[in-house]
Amino acid sequence: MLKPVFALIMLVFILSFVSLHASADSGKATFKIGVEAFKDGDFTRAKLAFEEARQSGMDSPSLSYNLGVTYYRLKDFEKAGLEFKKLTGNPKWEKIAYYNLGLIAEKQGDTEKARSHFRKALSSKKSKVNTLASKALGQLPSAHPAHYVYATIYGGRDDNVTLLPDQEGEGSSDNQITGFVTGRYYLNQHWSLEALFYGRRFDDIHEFDTTLTEAGIHREHQWGRWRWDNAINVSTQTLQGDRYLDVARVETLATRNLTNQQSLRVSGTLARIRAAQGFEYLQGWQGRAQVDWSKSFSNQQFKIGYRLEMNDREDLESGEDFASFSPVRHLLKSDFRWPLSRRWNALASASYQHSAYRDEHVIQGSNIQRTDKRFVGSLRADFELSRGWKLFGEYRHTDNQSTMDIYDYDRNEWNVGIEYLGFY
Numbered sequence: 233m234l235k236p237v238f239a240l241i242m243l244v245f246i247l248s249f250v251s252l253h254a255s256a257d258s259g260k261a262t263f264k265i266g267v268e269a270f271k272d273g274d275f276t277r278a279k280l281a282f283e284e285a286r287q288s289g290m291d292s293p294s295l296s297y298n299l300g301v302t303y304y305r306l307k308d309f310e311k312a313g314l315e316f317k318k319l320t321g322n323p324k325w326e327k328i329a330y331y332n333l334g335l336i337a338e339k340q341g342d343t344e345k346a347r348s349h350f351r352k353a354l355s356s357k358k359s360k361v362n363t364l365a366s367k368a369l370g371q372l373p374s375a376h377p378a379h380y381v382y383a384t385i386y387g388g389r390d391d392n393v394t395l396l397p398d399q400e401g402e403g404s405s406d407n408q409i410t411g412f413v414t415g416r417y418y419l420n421q422h423w424s425l426e427a428l429f430y431g432r433r434f435d436d437i438h439e440f441d442t443t444l445t446e447a448g449i450h451r452e453h454q455w456g457r458w459r460w461d462n463a464i465n466v467s468t469q470t471l472q473g474d475r476y477l478d479v480a481r482v483e484t485l486a487t488r489n490l491t492n493q494q495s496l497r498v499s500g501t502l503a504r505i506r507a508a509q510g511f512e513y514l515q516g517w518q519g520r521a522q523v524d525w526s527k528s529f530s531n532q533q534f535k536i537g538y539r540l541e542m543n544d545r546e547d548l549e550s551g552e553d554f555a556s557f558s559p560v561r562h563l564l565k566s567d568f569r570w571p572l573s574r575r576w577n578a579l580a581s582a583s584y585q586h587s588a589y590r591d592e593h594v595i596q597g598s599n600i601q602r603t604d605k606r607f608v609g610s611l612r613a614d615f616e617l618s619r620g621w622k623l624f625g626e627y628r629h630t631d632n633q634s635t636m637d638i639y640d641y642d643r644n645e646w647n648v649g650i651e652y653l654g655f656y
Contacts, residue, residue, distance in 0.1 A: 260285070260290065262281050262282075262284045262285040262288060262290075263281070263282065263285040263290060263294075263295060263298075265281045266278045266279075266280075266281030266282040266285060266298065266302075267298065269281055270298065270301075270302060275302050275305045275306050276306065278298075278302050279299070279302045279303065279306060282295060282298055282299045282302060283299070286299070293318075293319055293322055293324070293325050296315045296316075296318045296319055297315070297316075297319060297325065297328070297329075299311075299315045300312045300313075300315030300316045300319075300329075300332060301332070303315065304332065304335070304336065307339075309336045309339055309340055312332070312336055313333060313336050316329040316330075316332045316333050316336070317329070317333070320333075326352075327352075327353050327354075327355060327359070327361045327362075327365075328353070328361050330349045330350070330352040330353040330365075331349070331350065331353035331361050331364060331365050331368070333349040334346045334347075334348075334349035334350040334353060334365070334368060335368070337349055338368075338372070343372055346368075346372060347369065347372055350365045350368050350369045350372070351365075351369065353365035354366065354369075366491050369489055370457050370488065370489040370490070370491075371456075371457050378418070378655040378656060379415070379416060379417050379418055379655070379656045380415060380416055380653065380654065380655045380656070381413070381414075381415040381652070381653075381654050381656075382412075382413070382414050382415065382651070382652070382653045383411075383412070383413040383414075383651065383652050384411070384412050384413075384649055384650065384651035384652070385409070385410070385411045385412075385649055385650060386409070386410055386624070386626075386647045386648060386649020386650070387407070387408065387409040387410070387647065387648065387649065388407070388408065388645060388646045388647035388648060389405065389406075389407055389408075389645070389646050390405065390406060390407075390408055390434075390643070390644075390645050391404070391405040391643065391644045391645075392404045392405065392641055392642065392643040392644070393405070393406050393408075393434060393437050393440050394437065394440065395632075395639075395641045395643065396641060397637060397638055397639075397640050397641055404437070406434045406435055406436050406437045407434065407435045408432055408433065408434045408435070409432070409433055410430075410431070410432045410433075410647075410649075411429075411430070411431050411432075412428075412429070412430045412431075413428070413429050414426065414427065414428040414429075415427060416450070421452075422451055422452055422453055423449070423450070423451055424449070424450045424451075424452070425447070425448070425449055425450075426446075426447070426448045426449075426450060426463070426465075427446065427447050427448075428444070428445070428446040428447075428467075429443070429444070429445050429446075430442075430443065430444040430445075431443040431444075438472055439471070439472050440471070440472075441471070441472050441473070442469065442470065442471055443469065443470045444467060444468075444469050445467060445468055445469075446465055446466070446467035446468075447465070447466060447467075448463050448464060448465030448466070449463065449464055450462065450463040451463075457488050457489075458486045458487065458488045459486065459487045459488070460484065460485070460486050461484070461485040461486075461487075462482075462483070462484045462485075463482070463483050463484075463485075464480075464481070464482050465479075465480070465481045465482075465483065466478070466479070466480050466481075467479045467481070474508070475508060476507060476508040476510075476511045477505060477506070477507055477508070477511065477514065478505075478506045478507075479503050479504070479505050479506075480503065480504045481501055481502065481503040481504075482501070482502050483499065483500065483501040483502075484499065484500050484501075485497065485498075485499040486498045486499070493527055493528045493529060494525070494526070494527045494528075495525075495526050496523070496524070496525055497522075497523070497524040497525075497526075497537075498522070498523050498524075499520075499521070499522045499523075500519075500520065500521045500522070501518075501519065501520045502517070502518075502519050503517065503518045503519070504517060505517070505518060505545075507546075512546050513545060513546050513547055513548035513555070513557050514545055514546070514557060515545060515546045516543065516544045516545035516546055516558070517543070517544045517545075518541065518542070518543050518544075519541070519542045519543075520539060520540065520541045520542075521539070521540045522537060522538065522539040522540075523537060523538055524536070524537035525537070531570070531571045532568070532569065532570040532571070533567075533568070533569045533570075534566070534567070534568050534569075535566065535567040535568075536564075536565070536566045536567075537563075537564075537565050537566075538562070538563065538564055538565075539561075539562075539563040539565075540560075540561070540562060540563075541559070541560070541561040541562075541563070542560050542561075543557070543558040543559055543560070543561075543590075544558055545557040545558045547591065552594065552597070553594055553595055553596070554591070554592075554593060554594040555593050556589040556590055556591040556592070556593060556602065557589075558589065558590040558591070559587040559588060559589045559590070559604075560587070560588050560590065561585055561586065561587045561588075562585065562586045563583060563584070563585045563586075564583065564584050564585075565581065565582070565583035565584075566581070566582055566583070567579060567580070567581045568580050568581075572613070575615055575616045576613065576614065576615055576616075577613070577614045577616075578611070578612070578613050578614075579610075579611070579612040579613075579614070580609075580610070580611055580612075581608075581609070581610045581612075582607075582608070582609045582610075583606075583607070583608045583609075584605070584606070584607055585604075585605070585606040585608075586603075586604070586605055587602075587603065587604040587605075587606070588601075588602075588603050589601070589602040589603070593636065600635065600636055601635060602634065602635055602636050602639070603634070603635045604632060604633065604634045604635075604639060605632070605633045605634075606630065606631070606632045606633075607630070607631045607632075607633075608628065608629070608630050608631075609628070609629050610626060610627065610628040610629070611626065611627050612624055612625070612626040612627075613625050613626075617650075620652055620653050620654045621650070621651075621652050622650065622651050622652075623648075623649075623650055624648070624649055624650070624651065625646075625647070625648045626645075626646075626647045626648075627644075627645070627646055627647075628643075628644070628645045628647075629642070629643070629644050629645075630642065630643040630644075630645075
């Protein structure tokens with residue numbers, strides 16, 4: 233015969249087990265009621281049923297997920313977020329949980345947090361969640377704009393400053409130093425001001441010293457999956473200290489993320505060019521259209537682009553001689569960047585440009601159709617000094633082939649410098 237105390241303990245245990253079993257059954261039944269209510273669009277009733285299921289002792293990822301979705305539909309984003317966070321440590325549920333956390337952050341206006349969650353929802357495997365997260369990333373507006381400044385100064389050797397033909401290049405070599413600085417200041421989410429200065433000075437051949445000063449206003453906005461940046465810019469250029477070109481330009485740039493690792497850029501510009509006395513042949517119009525595709529994989533990045541340029545200039549007439557300065561140009565360019573170590577990176581670039589001048593040149597009674605083919609290749613190595621600061625060295629080779637001998641030339645440039653990019 234069982235002792236009275238032991239018998240009492242056993243009885244309590246049995247009653248507790250029966251009670252827990254009954255509660256579990258009750259929780260499952262209530263959970264099913266919540267699912268049906270959710271399907272019917274009655275989210276308030278679904279919420280009450282799911283909460284009751286939890287109070288009855290039911291605790292499962294499925295319940296947390298359904299509660300999270302229900303809270304989301306009821307716009308209780310704080311509670312919805314708590315439910316989805318419970319699932320981020322579960323391998324089976326974490327991707328869908330991060331996707332929903334991204335939706336919540338987007339609703340709350342936190343674009344950066346939304347972007348972070350959507351990226352965590354991505355995986356190497358094809359899935360519906362992966363597709364949805366990629367699409368959501370592509371539709372997000374760019375990060376909250378930050379003011380920035382970019383500056384660089386570099387110096388080196390140019391072995392053909394004046395672009396003389398190969399056989400006449402002797403004496404055209406010189407040392408140079410170049411400075412470039414640009415920055416953008418955001419007035420608000422959409423409007424910003426931009427300024428730019430470029431200057432190059434040679435040791436001996438000062439007739440090729442040049443500067444460029446530019447200022448512009450930009451407006452950015454989101455349209456569907458595209459991010460647009462429209463601008464109006466004005467610039468002035470000097471040669472040997474004398475102002476010789478003024479340019480007013482309108483431009484538009486549209487960017488779109490095709491996937492988390494691929495992006496597309498489409499741009500166009502139209503420029504009105506006014507030239508100083510002695511350079512009237514450069515005056516006129518210039519239009520450009522460009523498309524660029526880039527892809528990142530691991531720590532490497534590949535970019536390829538095409539640009540069409542059309543010119544309608546005044547051209548040059550001298551007596552019976554005539555020279556066209558109105559080319560139609562096609563440019564193909566590719567860049568490949570890869571890491572050499574934690575602080576070293578390399579960049580290889582190659583481009584091909586075909587220029588066909590609109591009208592024939594007339595030189596001493598002879599008609600010549602000018603067509604140029606220009607090949608440019610470069611190699612660059614960067615060393616990261618600290619956040620925002622880099623040292624770099626670059627070699628660039630240019631080979632221009634023309635149907636007119638005076639425009640045949642080769643050029644080699646070697647440069648070393650330092651650059652800075654900072655956001656504020």
